[in-house]
Amino acid sequence: MTNRLSLSAILLFLFFSASSAQHNVRTERISGSAGDVLEDNPVGKLKVYVYELPSKYNKKLLQKDPRCLTHMFAAEIFMHRFLLSSPVRTLNPDEADWFCSPIYPTCDLTPTGLPLPFKSPRMMRSAIQLISSNWPYWNKTEGADHFFVVPHDFGACFHYQEEKAIERGILPLLKRATLVQTFGQRNHVCLDQGSITIPPFAPPQKMHAHLIPPDVPRSIFVYFRGLFYDVNNDPEGGYYARGARAAVWENFKNNPLFDISTDHPTTYYEDMQRSIFCLCPLGWAPWSPRLVEAVVFGCIPVIIADDIVLPFADAIPWEEIGVFVAEKDVPELDTILTSIPTEVILRKQRLLANPSMKQAMLFPQPAQPGDAFHQILNGLARKLPHDGSVYLKAGEKVLNWTAGPVGDLKPW
Amino acid sequence: MKLLSAFRSSYLNRRGTTFRSLDPSSFDGGFIPKPSPSSIFWLAIHCLCCLISLILGFRFSHLVLFFLFSTSVTNLYTTTAGVSQLLKLKPLEKANVTAKSSRVVVGRHGIRIRPWPHPNPIEVMRAHQLLERVQKEQKSLYGVRSPRAVIAVTPTYVRTFQALHLTGVMHSLMLVPYDVVWIVVEAGGKTNETASFVGKSRLKTVHVGFDQKMPNTWEDRRRVESKMRIQGLRIVREEKLDGIVVFADDSNMHSMELFDEIQNVRWFGALSVGILAHSGNADELSSVLKMNQEGKPIQGPSCDSSGKLVGWHVFNTQPYATKTAVYVDDKAAVMPSKMEWSGFVLNSRLLWKEPVDDRPTWVKDVDNLLDGNEEIEDGPLSMVKDPSMVETLGSCGRNVLLWWLRVEARADSKFPPGWIIKSPLEITVPSKRTPWPDSSSKLPVVTKEAKYNQPATEKRSGKAKRIKEQEQ
Numbered sequence: 001m002t003n004r005l006s007l008s009a010i011l012l013f014l015f016f017s018a019s020s021a022q023h024n025v026r027t028e029r030i031s032g033s034a035g036d037v038l039e040d041n042p043v044g045k046l047k048v049y050v051y052e053l054p055s056k057y058n059k060k061l062l063q064k065d066p067r068c069l070t071h072m073f074a075a076e077i078f079m080h081r082f083l084l085s086s087p088v089r090t091l092n093p094d095e096a097d098w099f100c101s102p103i104y105p106t107c108d109l110t111p112t113g114l115p116l117p118f119k120s121p122r123m124m125r126s127a128i129q130l131i132s133s134n135w136p137y138w139n140k141t142e143g144a145d146h147f148f149v150v151p152h153d154f155g156a157c158f159h160y161q162e163e164k165a166i167e168r169g170i171l172p173l174l175k176r177a178t179l180v181q182t183f184g185q186r187n188h189v190c191l192d193q194g195s196i197t198i199p200p201f202a203p204p205q206k207m208h209a210h211l212i213p214p215d216v217p218r219s220i221f222v223y224f225r226g227l228f229y230d231v232n233n234d235p236e237g238g239y240y241a242r243g244a245r246a247a248v249w250e251n252f253k254n255n256p257l258f259d260i261s262t263d264h265p266t267t268y269y270e271d272m273q274r275s276i277f278c279l280c281p282l283g284w285a286p287w288s289p290r291l292v293e294a295v296v297f298g299c300i301p302v303i304i305a306d307d308i309v310l311p312f313a314d315a316i317p318w319e320e321i322g323v324f325v326a327e328k329d330v331p332e333l334d335t336i337l338t339s340i341p342t343e344v345i346l347r348k349q350r351l352l353a354n355p356s357m358k359q360a361m362l363f364p365q366p367a368q369p370g371d372a373f374h375q376i377l378n379g380l381a382r383k384l385p386h387d388g389s390v391y392l393k394a395g396e397k398v399l400n401w402t403a404g405p406v407g408d409l410k411p412w
Numbered sequence: 413m414k415l416l417s418a419f420r421s422s423y424l425n426r427r428g429t430t431f432r433s434l435d436p437s438s439f440d441g442g443f444i445p446k447p448s449p450s451s452i453f454w455l456a457i458h459c460l461c462c463l464i465s466l467i468l469g470f471r472f473s474h475l476v477l478f479f480l481f482s483t484s485v486t487n488l489y490t491t492t493a494g495v496s497q498l499l500k501l502k503p504l505e506k507a508n509v510t511a512k513s514s515r516v517v518v519g520r521h522g523i524r525i526r527p528w529p530h531p532n533p534i535e536v537m538r539a540h541q542l543l544e545r546v547q548k549e550q551k552s553l554y555g556v557r558s559p560r561a562v563i564a565v566t567p568t569y570v571r572t573f574q575a576l577h578l579t580g581v582m583h584s585l586m587l588v589p590y591d592v593v594w595i596v597v598e599a600g601g602k603t604n605e606t607a608s609f610v611g612k613s614r615l616k617t618v619h620v621g622f623d624q625k626m627p628n629t630w631e632d633r634r635r636v637e638s639k640m641r642i643q644g645l646r647i648v649r650e651e652k653l654d655g656i657v658v659f660a661d662d663s664n665m666h667s668m669e670l671f672d673e674i675q676n677v678r679w680f681g682a683l684s685v686g687i688l689a690h691s692g693n694a695d696e697l698s699s700v701l702k703m704n705q706e707g708k709p710i711q712g713p714s715c716d717s718s719g720k721l722v723g724w725h726v727f728n729t730q731p732y733a734t735k736t737a738v739y740v741d742d743k744a745a746v747m748p749s750k751m752e753w754s755g756f757v758l759n760s761r762l763l764w765k766e767p768v769d770d771r772p773t774w775v776k777d778v779d780n781l782l783d784g785n786e787e788i789e790d791g792p793l794s795m796v797k798d799p800s801m802v803e804t805l806g807s808c809g810r811n812v813l814l815w816w817l818r819v820e821a822r823a824d825s826k827f828p829p830g831w832i833i834k835s836p837l838e839i840t841v842p843s844k845r846t847p848w849p850d851s852s853s854k855l856p857v858v859t860k861e862a863k864y865n866q867p868a869t870e871k872r873s874g875k876a877k878r879i880k881e882q883e884q
Contacts, residue, residue, distance in 0.1 A: 026553055162518050185516065215554035217547040221539050236520075243521040251529040257539050276546055306516045331526035338538040342545050349546070 027354040028347065030321075034314040034382060038356045039370055042377035043087045046384055049096035050083050051135065053103065057127050061107040068107040072289050073115060074201040075182070075372075076104055076149040078363050082373045098178075098380050099137055099146040103127045106152050117158040121171055121404065122412040124148075124158075128173050142398050143177040144390035147380060150174075151200065153285040155181035157190040160284065165190055172403035176390070178383065180376055182287050184309025191309060196379040198372060199311040202292040204362045210269035214298075221257040222337065223275035223299065224248070225264055226290075227283070244304050245281050247330040255334060272297040276345070277323070277337055281305065292361045295321075298352045300345065302337070304330060312360060312375050314382070321351050551589075556675045561591035561655030563760055565644035567637045568606060568662045569599040569626040572821040575831055577662040578609045584666045586613055590675070593618065593655065595647055597640040599626040608830060618647055628740050628823060634749050637661075638788055641753055646782050649763045657760050659753040659792075663818055670813035673805050674757045679772050680795075682802050684712030684809040685755040687727040688817040689745045711748060711816070712755055715808035721800055725809065726750060739823070746818040751791035754814060757805070758792075774798040 030038055058080065062068055068077060080102040083089055090096050105120035131146075132138040138146065150156045156174050157165035169189050170179070183190055184197035191197075228249035230240040237246045252258040260279070265271065272278055278294040282305035291310070294301040301322040303310070310318045318324075325336055351357065359370040367373045392398065402409065564585055568574060585592050594617045598606050601621035610617045622640050627633055641659060648657060656674050660666060664685075674681065687709040714725045729736070729747050737744040762775055763782065774797050780786050781795065793799055806813050828834070 166518065187515070213554070215550060217550055219543060219547070221543060237523055238520040242516075243523040246523040247525065250523060250525045254529065255531045257531065257536060276543065327521075328524065331524050331529070334531065334535050334539075338535040338542065340542075342542060345542060345546065346549055349549070 026350065028350045030316060030351055030354055030357055032313070032315045032317045037315045037378055037382070038360055038375070040374075040378045040381075041369065042374055042381050045381040046088055046097045046377065047090040047095055048083055048086075048088050048098045048100055048377075048380075049090055049093040049137075050080070050100045050102060051131055053101060053127060053130065057103045057123065061104050065107060065109050067109055067113055068104065070203060071109075071113060071115075072200040072202065073106040073151045073182075075151045075180075075198060075363060076106065078201065078365065079149050079180070079373060079376065080104075082367045086367070086373075086377075088377060093135065093137055096137075097145065097384055097386070101127060101131060101146060101148060103148070105150065105158070114160075115152060117152055117160060119412065120152070120158045121168075121408040122410055124156075124171055125173060125408060126412040140392065141176070141386075141390045142392055143174065145386055147178040147180055147196075148174060149180045149198075151180075151182045151198070153183065154190045155179060155183040155195070156192075162284070168405065171408075172400055175399065178380070180379075182311070183285060184311075184313070185286050185305075186307040186309060188307075194383065196376060197309050197311045197313060198376060199292045199361045200287060200289045201363050202289045202296075202361075204296075204364045207269060207293065207296050207362075210273075211297075212270050212273050216274060218274055218276050220259045220271065220275035222252075222259065222277045222279060222302070222333075223271060224258070224260040224279035224281075225262070225268055225271075227262055228260075230284075233284075240284065241282050242306075242327055244327045244330055245283070247327075248279065248281060248304070248333065251331045252334065257334065269293070269297065272299050275299050277302050279304065280322075282308070291322075295352060295361045296358050298349065300348050300352065302333075304333075311372075312379065315375060315378065316357070316360065321348055321357070323348075556672070559590045559675055561593060561653070562588055562671055562674070563593045563595065563648060563653050563655045563657045564660040565595045565597070565641055565648075565657060566660050566662050567597050567599065567622075567640035567644070570603050570605045571626075572825045572827040573819060574605065574662065575609075575827075578606070580665060581660050581662050582609055582613045584668075585615060585660070587668060588671045590671065591655070592616065593653055595644045596620070597622050597644050599624055599636060599640060605830060618651070620647065629738055630740060630746060630818075631738075633740065638753070638791075642782060642784075642788065645763055645778070648760050649765060649782055652764060653760050655760050657758050657763075659756065661752075661754050661816070664754050664814055664816055666814045669806075669811070673811070673813055677757050677759065677803055677805060679759050679762060680775055680802050681757045681805045682713045682721075682724075682809070683755055683757070683805040683814075684710050684725070684812045685752055686812040686815040687711055687748050687752075688815055689727065689732065689747060690817070690819075710809075710812060711752055712806075712809040712812075713802065713804040715804060719804075719808055721802060721804050721808070724751070724799075740820045748816055748818075749791060751793055752816055753792055754816060756792040756802075758795075772801070774801040 029036060032038075058077075062077065068074060080100070083100055093099070103124060105123050106115040106117070108116050108119055110116060128138065128143070148156070150158075152158065153160045154162065154165035156170045156179050157168050158171065159165040159168055166189050170192060175192075179192055179195040180198055181191075181195055182198055182200045184195070185191055226245070227240075228245045229235075229237050234240040237243065240246070248260065252260060259271070259275070272293060276299065278290065278297075278299035278301055280288055280290040280294060280301045280303050282288070286305035286308040291301050291303070293299075302325060303318075303322050304325050304327060306327050310316070310322075323337070323340065325333060329336060356370050359368065360372060360375050363372050562585075564581070566578075566581060568578060582594075585594055592615045594610070594613060594615050596606060596610050596617060596619045598619065599622045601623070602619060607619060610619045620643065622636075622643055624636055624639075626636060645657070647653075656677055658670075658674060670683070673683065689709065708725070709727060710725050711727050712725050713721050714723045716722045727748055732745050732747060736747045762771065763778055765779065776795055776797050778795060781788060788794055793802075796802060
């Protein structure tokens, strides 16, 4: 009697576990080095105070050029807007944990739409001078509990050319603040230790408008669309993308498994959804919106950028989701990709299918739980409480207000 | 000289600042007016390097200087086996000195190209296996949950166009990713012709003969085909086959999406059939199309905006009123019947003798029909008590999943049995460029009549003689 009872209990348990396992086969939970934090709710964990800066730092720039809302650097504008109506915002600066300064330094666009960073350091400097003179909170910590969104190519180094950016280094006044930036490369001057890396802005409605049913079979092995040689700025090759993109082209242009080319078809998003691997090589900067697109469309990203730091690296275990290929191994890319075991590929696809993963890469309007805005707040919350040493005694000064190239010291 | 020096200076300029530190001092500077021996020597070296570079295809001079003057060994990219040295090699710029030491250097890098940049066949095979596995996983996750077998019922008979039609159906069924049972009912008894197709298909098949011969008028043919389909359904009942019954007429063309869509049927479903009523006469077709502008050549369910079945779309036979074919080989357009069988699919459990638990009440009891006591008049809808309950497939008939076409040869057309030519052909026509010497370059117009009308004209006789020769 007891035998039969235990047997039936075992069978019941197996049945339930099997059925529940079947349910979960589609996706897998994602937990990075900081734990299972993708779905955390930041409300209640931190308070953010948003400075009221004159509109010449934000609204006027946007009015002059509304293209700032759609290019890949639009995160700074949308973060400001999100914070204005978010429950973490507090109107009492004394109880705030973090301070947000709404400045749009990348909103100075050329006629073709590329941002010019030449005036950005001066704009930042003048804004910080304003903040430090009108409110006492900057001087308390010299900016250690302030954060700035700097989504430009090399973050707060404010230049698009890597050598010049390295020369400049991070703006001296921002040395103690937390930077929220898209650029991330290990052991690089322009990535501070405590920075939060975020994905570049990609328009979510545009991507969701091109979704195809998930049962359309994935028939492209490797997919890439973009430049291999930047003939305007680097005609000889070897400079752009450290020669990695050119190497991809030269080695695999004859390979039918690689659907790579420079033309931009109208079915670009649909084709990504029909591919297993999407290449995300570096360009002039190591990050690109291709990563966001690959994650949203369930295509395993193949990241070819040495030492890159990917968005929300502590919340998302990128090694388990993407494939990292060193730039020196690019000629062996086909061997590398075909030698990945099938189970690993299926697991990566399951992780990518997790909706919280896709949500974490997007900046939807209006904000939705689990999206990139919330991940930024979660990241800021994880840095709390502030270490006691950041609070300076009255009159103590750490930052050098006259450091940096002479051109930066001019008022804006 | 001027040209050469200009070339040299432009060459230096292109390399830019990177090369200045490694340049031997004798390379910089500009134009030396008098040809001193050292300058001639360097000029000769330069020309030699240029020639070698031309042959080899990369900047040889760079390589030489690099090996001579470079100090850092890390620039040699002889990494893993199979990657040879670079074709475009330039010395690296050192990054600006910072406190952090980064592995990644800014500046010009070589473009690594392996010696044989072509796909490895074993890797291609592996990639295809990966693709297949991923697609299988996709199908299991997002496709049909528990796929049911497809039971295809095909009435057929031996005639010239049977090979064409049956091959099409056979190939479509062979591609179906589910289990298939193919029931072939043959009018006039089983023959080897049909058996060869059925055997080639490598599917589970049931091949039965039907005692009547196929009549020659379309009207009668439709009636006999209905009876043959009922015979097929009888077989489903006897063998207790489990699956979805599809009426795959041998001259129809089925899309693969049809078989995926019918997996959604519960008991009795209807889908849209594209009707290609074509007489083969181009002028007639264009005039008919002009008349038929408003109507669409579709037969299938029609829904209102809320998706409820409200009626049936039938093919408009009005424009063809005077010109329809009566006999199977008439040159006029062939009309479909009011409701083609191929537009309906049913769950085989409806046909079983034993009562199935949740058999719907809106389907008639088919036992009477299958036992031969009833005659089926208007097509498969008469099997249903309440036609409005029929399930619609293909987003309520908006997707046309198969096409109806009736093409047959003349009644007296003969074809080689099994389509194997055993006896020599009666008529041979030499091709335009034939290796045999005694045929003219012009293609002679040879018809059956020419064989009998021998000495009609001079020309003709020549040809006829030739024909006779070839015959012998």
